[in-house]
Amino acid sequence: xxxxxxxxxxxxxxxxxxxLAGCAPTNAPAPPQAAQDAAxxxxxxxxxxxxxxxxxxxxxxxxxxxxxxSGKWRxxxxxxxxxxxxxxxxxxxxxxxxxxxxxQLLAVCGSPLDGAHPDPGAIDFFVLRPExxxxxxxxxxxxxxxxxxxxxGTVQILRAxxxxxxxxxxxxxxxxxxxxxxxxxxxxxxxxxVEAGGVRSHIDNTAAxxxxxxxxxxxxxxxxFNLDFTLxxxxxxxxxxxxxxxIEETGLGCGGQPVRREHRFTLDPTTWSYAxxxxxxxxxxx
Numbered sequence: 001x002x003x004x005x006x007x008x009x010x011x012x013x014x015x016x017x018x019x020l021a022g023c024a025p026t027n028a029p030a031p032p033q034a035a036q037d038a039a040x041x042x043x044x045x046x047x048x049x050x051x052x053x054x055x056x057x058x059x060x061x062x063x064x065x066x067x068x069x070s071g072k073w074r075x076x077x078x079x080x081x082x083x084x085x086x087x088x089x090x091x092x093x094x095x096x097x098x099x100x101x102x103x104q105l106l107a108v109c110g111s112p113l114d115g116a117h118p119d120p121g122a123i124d125f126f127v128l129r130p131e132x133x134x135x136x137x138x139x140x141x142x143x144x145x146x147x148x149x150x151x152x153g154t155v156q157i158l159r160a161x162x163x164x165x166x167x168x169x170x171x172x173x174x175x176x177x178x179x180x181x182x183x184x185x186x187x188x189x190x191x192x193x194v195e196a197g198g199v200r201s202h203i204d205n206t207a208a209x210x211x212x213x214x215x216x217x218x219x220x221x222x223x224x225f226n227l228d229f230t231l232x233x234x235x236x237x238x239x240x241x242x243x244x245x246x247i248e249e250t251g252l253g254c255g256g257q258p259v260r261r262e263h264r265f266t267l268d269p270t271t272w273s274y275a276x277x278x279x280x281x282x283x284x285x286x
């Protein structure tokens with residue numbers, strides 16, 4: 001994202017206000033904080049409470065008095081009638097300018113205290129709109145399952161069009177020397193926030209247990225792979241409502257063969273999703 005785009009939004013793709021790893025947007029450095037604040041102030045010059053104060057008030061209203069903008073708080077998570085003690089934290093938040101107004105994007109992550117290896121964590125996604133001196137919910141998608149060991153992964157807020165913003169969640173599974181990391185997109189659709197599809201972010205078996213043994217099969221090393229799938233949006237037409245999605249596949253495939261491929265997708269206006277092929281959701285080198 002380049003500086004000339006600042007007139008369309010009040011922030012870069014934050015991914016968690018320093019609370020989560022990988023907070024930077026996929027295709028841009030962060031604009032100065034002063035520029036973000038100025039854009040929001042211009043879009044809402046009559047606000048009496050600051051954005052931070054309204055955000056704190058929303059968290060307290062939604063999650064209880066212990067909720068806070070930085071750090072964890074103890075709460076609970078109820079799913080399928082089962083209530084579990086859960087540590088919550090704000091894992092992404094960013095104000096964005098849309099047209100002549102602005103919105104606040106927010107993701108809150110929960111980690112059940114008793115999470116076993118296969119257990120996911122929880123993420124609640126919100127699009128909030130300023131209303132008098134508070135935030136009202138414009139759209140939400142809550143109780144979503146991601147990750148393993150009770151950890152939901154990390155969340156990034158990204159810009160996917162001229163004034164079109166969403167969430168990227170990176171979450172993974174690790175076992176027996178294999179790494180399977182997935183990236184999932186949650187975007188605002190015509191009827192609210194929707195999961196628009198997921199692809200791998202990284203896969204490898206470089207630490208595969210069956211290749212560490214003295215009795216490992218002779219061709220074991222030939223089956224090792226290490227691949228990255230880097231996601232970003234093509235913003236060469238900055239005025240376009242939605243930008244094409246690009247995924248770069250790089251690394252080592254079967255037999256250590258170098259791989260470099262680019263995949264291009266557009267958002268389907270009927271299903272409001274990307275038609276990702278199975279090849280981008282695979283667990284093996286090919």
